Amino acid sequence: MSLLRSTVLGCGSYLPENFLTNDQLATMVDTSDDWIVQRTGIRKRHIASEGEFTSHLAVKAARRALDSAGLEPKDIDMIVLATATPDNTFPATAVTVQNELGMHHGFAFDVHAVCSGFVFATATADNFLKAGQARRALVIGAETFSRILDWEDRTTCVLFGDGAGAIVLEAREAAGTVADRGVLTTHLRSDGSHKSKLFVDGGPSSTKTVGHLRMEGKEVFKHAVGMITDVIEDAYTATGLGSDDLDWFVPHQANKRIIDASAKKLGIAPDKVVTTVDQHGNTSAASIPLALDTAVRDGRIKQGDLVMLEAMGGGFTWGSVLLRW
Known part of the structure; x- marks a missing residue:
């Protein structure tokens, strides 16, 4: 039995240019590179610049995903953006991304499930595509967690960083087996x-x-x-x-x-x-x-x-x- 599958056409990501190593963090709080690596595996984290927002990171990742898919914003019907660090309380950061991409059709909204956000956003987009309510979706995960960290709390500030990633999904007819893309x-x-x-x-x-x-x-x-x-x-x-x-x-x-x-x-x-x-x-x-x-x-x-x-x-x-x- 044929059905619609949400197929990945392309992906992209972006990390801010600024980064903070474990040794640099050790000058700010009581920690060390050995302590952080042994307990977390983390060696560095990227930090958004002053004036660099979640939407800026998301747009850069989205454009790279579109390039990877060989598509343009006009080819996308919906944007689902997963974030716990939006630019504003409202509107949704997704509509800012939509506007920055020059996309004035379709619909865009945020999903807030913190670290599970990208999984929740992908599942949400998948259901819209399978229901026939959109043909192509841009699914983004973007965060500026550096803005909500207590930089005096060594148990949390060493763990988190900023970044964004995206995929493009398209609804395609498939055979309905686990061999489907x-x-x-x-x-x-x-x-x-x-x-x-x-x-x-x-x-x-x-x-x-x-x-x-x-x-x-x-x-x-x-x-x-x-x-x-x-x-x-x-x-x-x-x-x-x-x-x-x-x-x-x-x-x-x-x-x-x-x-x-x-x-x-x-x-x-x-x-x-x-x-x-x-x-x-x-x-x-x-x-x-x-x-x-x-x-x-x-x-x-x-x-x-x-x-x-x-x-x-x-x-x-x-x-x-x-x-x-």
């Missing part, structure tokens, strides 16, 4: 009872301020591996596939220890895991498309490869996307 299945979850473990202590309704990121690191780590494996196993059940069938595992780039533990629990070989956290830290919703773009451009991910995306973020939110590139 495109998104095969998506699985999303949330549980608000864990809010206090990872949150920002501000907001327009509560404190009328932006606030700072707060995290109970040990608690997040404890829950992460189990939650991640949950939605990946759901993807296997839905498709009849398993870890041995994967060509690539592209997880949220939060912490190398979480990535390694998740892959080991799922029986995914280390050489199938795409890891870029060392080069940009945790960029929240931007981390998966940043890793994807890196692996596509260096030739690892090729057309026809089976790719698993997964993430967990504040809320808690978590989810998976299984797709054939």
Whole structure:
């Protein structure tokens, strides 16, 4: 039975020019390169310049994704932008990106699921495309987490950075088998009872301020591996596939220890895991498309490869996307 699959046509990413190494951070807070690398795998993070907003990063990543797909903004019907650090309380940063791209048709909106944002945005776009409400979608993850960090809190400021990544999806007729190119299945979850473990202590309704990121690191780590494996196993059940069938595992780039533990629990070989956290830290919703773009451009991910995306973020939110590139 034929059906519509959301097929990836291209990808792109952008990291701000400014970056902060672990040694530089050690002059700001009580930490060291050895301490950070041993516990997180992070070696540096990129920091947006003064006057460089989330929308600026998103536009640059979007243009690179469009170039990769051989398309122009006029060819896109919808934009879904995942971010927890919007330019403004409103309007959605997606409409700013839409305007900067010179796109005055279709529709654009933000999705807010923190580090799971890109997975949630991809699942959202996939459903619009399968429903026939759009033909092509630009899915973006973009963050300027440096703006919400407490730079005196060594437990959080060493972890996060800024960046953006994007993919272009197109609805295409497919045979309806797991051999199809495109998104095969998506699985999303949330549980608000864990809010206090990872949150920002501000907001327009509560404190009328932006606030700072707060995290109970040990608690997040404890829950992460189990939650991640949950939605990946759901993807296997839905498709009849398993870890041995994967060509690539592209997880949220939060912490190398979480990535390694998740892959080991799922029986995914280390050489199938795409890891870029060392080069940009945790960029929240931007981390998966940043890793994807890196692996596509260096030739690892090729057309026809089976790719698993997964993430967990504040809320808690978590989810998976299984797709054939």
